[in-house]
Amino acid sequence: MPSRRRTLLKVIILGDSGVGKTSLMNQYVNKKFSNQYKATIGADFLTKEVQFEDRLFTLQIWDTAGQERFQSLGVAFYRGADCCVLVYDVNSMKSFDNLNNWREEFLIQASPSDPENFPFVVLGNKIDVDGGNSRVVSEKKARAWCASKGNIPYFETSAKEGINVEEAFQCIAKNALKTGEEEEIYLPDTIDVGTSSQPRSTGCEC
């Protein structure tokens, strides 16, 4: 593997349409919020340099469309992910209920080498809305679900106000790095490369 493996961390953001995936990504990368973002069609990504212990990494953050009908596209984008961010809207029960589907869908389509330990991070977004009065998913409930799925780190965010966004992505990057590092160590030690290394995103092997 070229050195790219070590410096590029791929993160996928998933969640129902309208929960604020695009807004979160832009708040983190560009430090701004606009209510003129368009609904995402297809997929796109932004990159950001992050530093850990004097090593530089490129965080590649993938933003995909939330509507169910487009999920079959996922396979092209999920492969090679180092971390998956699941987003719901604290003001929408359905978006929370769907987290499980998103998680499973991701595991199937991305088929990571170690699904049990693949890092997810959950974000409950839009905590600013109506001063929290229209909230329908309690923090407790969300944390309980995260705990039940192998202690998934959980953050409550507002892409609009920039609350907790930086912290959440720090954690996301750290987790992504863990997967990356493990694979890096794991790879040379094993003979059967074909089964242990998950495909990176398309194309970078050749």
Add this chain to the structure above:
Amino acid sequence: MQETELYDLSDDADYAASQQQQGSASMMRSDSSKRSSSSEPEGAEVVYTKDNVTIHPTQFASERISGRLKLIKQGSSLFMTWFPYKGQSSSARLSEKDMNLYTIRAVPFTEVRSIRRHTPALGWQYIIVVLSSGLAFPPLYFYNGGVREFLATIKQHVFLMRSAEDANVFLVNDLQNPLQRTLSSLELPRAVVAGLPSAPQSLVESPSQEHLKAVGEFHGESSSTFQYGGRQRQKGHDPTRDISIQVLEKFSLVTKFARETSQLFRETHSNGYGSFERKRNSQSAIDYTQKEADPAKKVPNQSFVPSDPLEKKPNIEHNHDEETSALVETFELIDCKEFDKLSLVWGKPRQPPLGSEEWATFLDSEGRVVDAKALRKRIFYGGVEHKLRREVWSFLLGYNTYESTDAEREYQRSVKKKEYEMIKHQWQSISPEQAKRFTKFRERKGLIEKDVVRTDRSLPFYDGDDNPHVNLLHDILLTYSFYNFDLGYCQGMSDLLSPILFVMEDESESFWCFVALMERLGPNFNRDQSGMHSQLFAISKLVELLDLPLHNYFKQNDCLNYFFCFRWILIQFKREFEYEMIMRLWEVLWTHYLSEHLHLYVCVAILKRHRSKIMGEQMDFDTLLKFINELSGHIDLDAILRDAEALCICAGENGAACIPPGTPPSLPVDNGSLYPQPDEVL
């Protein structure tokens, strides 16, 4: 086929099941005799054969293509083939080429990702085979049953696993290393794209090389590169042969075309393009690395002049708009070799948009459009002035017929308005109590609410809080989701509606124009994504036809799923152009003047325009997707339309044959009145 019609009656499960048993029994009998005379290659064993496995390119019963499905084992590899029966086509609409399009020539199971089985209670069982690239073959209907046997046979030879998620999905070779797959599918070494010496050799050296080079040139690489491609092709087994033959066919087609229309294209030469531009762009990937260099150092035109004394270059003084893509070389080659006087084939210069005075000349005294074809042609080449759009779009979209009079349209307007209000009332009358128990309604409404506030809000027409036009978008979309409840609402629809409302300004008229548009584009939003798949598939075929090196590059880099064109197709480039430009593009596309599928040629044209950058920078899938997304707002519409026109003409029938029948925006066949078939609901 007689048989096909017969089986159309099998609309209940018991009937189908009994047919299945009979079918497979008789099949086995006939198999044994066939197997001995089999034309399979040495060492290959047919392990499964099934007749009457059929593709339904359209909903249209007479356009089904039946064929034979086989599993073939060679060494340790298993292949799947499906060949349509020869001469079965009873329909004038299905040419031999259409049928060949679907032929599955020995697909190795290493390239198959999954097989989805559908065993509906009504109608036939079918399977959908999805390749690792993300492409899928159209559904294969087993008229004689046998899906289980098919899967069982596969299971004996390759690793087949039932998906934990969906019992009808079977994953193939789930552990397959994609690197291997990529390597094994390489046909041309990287050198082809990485760049060879950039001094092109003379085009014609020896007759034996001629064809190969013609092929190469046709696909727009420099001749030196293509000689390389040519040598490759001379080697024994040759998967590219088919395409070469296709290209040669096209070659003759185009020369013929060029002869007939040279006059047309000569017009383009008075346009004053810069000759330097032509030079700059006449090269392929190789050029890219030199891009920063002094333009004067570019390979001069002369290097393309063939040594053959017959070959004059009448076009060198004709200049071109920006990057003319290697297409030009193609034609020069043809011109030079075949006829010394022919002009370049190039898209006509764009015209100013159709204005009021000219528009009046298309109408008779009662307001009928006298010559619809001429009108469509006129709009194809120039679009329409904005103030006329409101009137003209309703014709282009098919909401008003060209034959209608002013009075008839006036009348229809009022009738349709009532009809709209009625459908709208259906959801307006849902009380909050009722809505509480109507999840689907709430979900749809919620989705639409979320999307309309994210649709073109930077335009004055839609900006600001409580904008009434945003509310209209909402009402029209929700009404549409009741009008077409099966399709419902899908993201992207608000993008398609926005310019229509902007132009029509009237709620009911906008709704009906949107309905007309969705008649054609609805399949883009199908739940199974079949409409999108068939278009992405067609693009891949067109690129293969019109730019083989680029095709090979995508193949090598696992980009053949063309997902980077997804947004382009789903919403007809809506996100790629400024508002005024998108209205222009749409009205041009809606003329269906040269092709119903000009938008696919637009895709190819955009890709071709950036081919040297794509290949020169060795873009992988991610980089390419990003690059394509970022082209948004930077595409020169007029230039691209000319490219697309030229590509469409140049591809001719072979281009049309790349596009599966029924691919959006082709109108679905009217299955209600014309061809009542009991199974059309399938």
